[in-house]
Amino acid sequence: MEKVKKAYSCEIDILRGFATILVVLGHILQYSMMQNEAFYNDFLFKVIYSFHMPLFMCISGFLFKHSYDKYGKKTYIYRQLLSLGKVILIWNAIQWILNCLLGVYSFDCIVDVMKSAYTAFSGLWYIWALLIIQVVVASVYMKKYAWVIYILMMLILSLIPIKIVSFAYLTAWMLPFFLLGLYLSETQKLPSYVISKFMFFAVFIMFIAGVAFYRPNMFVYKSGMNIFDSQYGIILQIGIIFYRVIVALLGIVVVKELLLWCYKKNENSRFIKWLIKISHYSLHIYILQRILIETLAYQLIRGKSLSSNVVWFDWIVAPVMSVVFCKVLAEILNSLNIRYKNILHFLFGR
Known part of the structure; x- marks a missing residue:
């Protein structure tokens, strides 16, 4: 029973840790492409969001x-x-x-x-x-x-x-x-690894196809959830919401299967340990990135291009930045938690 509880806890931590990195990565992409809301057409941004x-x-x-x-x-x-x-x-x-x-x-x-x-x-x-x-x-x-x-x-x-x-x-x-x-x-x-390899590849292909056809108006931030007052009409708005839900579910399954496959392969790997540590401070990182990335960093880079090569920035620079950001912040928070546990609890809740 204890082993089951430990495995369940680790599985949840791994998923939450990875999702935390995606939050940071998504905001790095978003705030580096704010002009004309270009991020809505960025493939990696669409995958994450x-x-x-x-x-x-x-x-x-x-x-x-x-x-x-x-x-x-x-x-x-x-x-x-x-x-x-x-x-x-x-x-x-x-x-x-x-x-x-x-x-x-x-x-x-x-x-x-x-x-x-x-x-x-x-x-x-x-x-x-x-x-x-x-x-x-x-x-x-x-x-x-x-x-x-x-x-x-x-x-x-x-x-x-x-x-x-x-x-x-x-x-x-x-x-x-x-x-x-x-x-x-x-x-x-x-959330265990339960589907076959064939089923996984089928879900993966459907997810990528779903993201490929994702249009700006399909984001909840653009079209919302109101079917009665939508500029697209009731039928199309319902279709957009349904499409959005299906793609989200496919993405969740793909990431879950990939991460838990990595966990079962080597549960003591450095990558897994990093995700677990980051997950312990997911709420802290979500809050702090709003100040450090969405506010301060954006004020510094507003109107500037971080890279002339979008592919290089999307798939190399931004992911590395997000991982380093989460890792460093988790280490700092972990050190502070040892010395000032009550203060952190006050600032970030239980």
């Missing part, structure tokens, strides 16, 4: 049941509200102050100040989405009407305009993947 956040949410859903059973509904909800709520307030406040110092906002009146604060505190959309989903799912978990609540929740969040709540539609997009992870944990289907 087609599945990496759904993978994160699927892992969170998979881990939900263990925490819920351990603490119970009321304590679980309280812990999540306190932990993630605190993270959202602290780091969005830091982001707002930093943006003010960098001159990102221009203030002509008190309304501008309020608008800038609202924009800043809407940041860290994934943590907002995770908090909302966890609280709602925990509130109705094991209830007969739970699926009705989930469907209504997804519909309502999809209809909320971006100008009012910028992360609402993204929460709607993430909900099905959280529920998928929860279903896998309930059925005790560990």
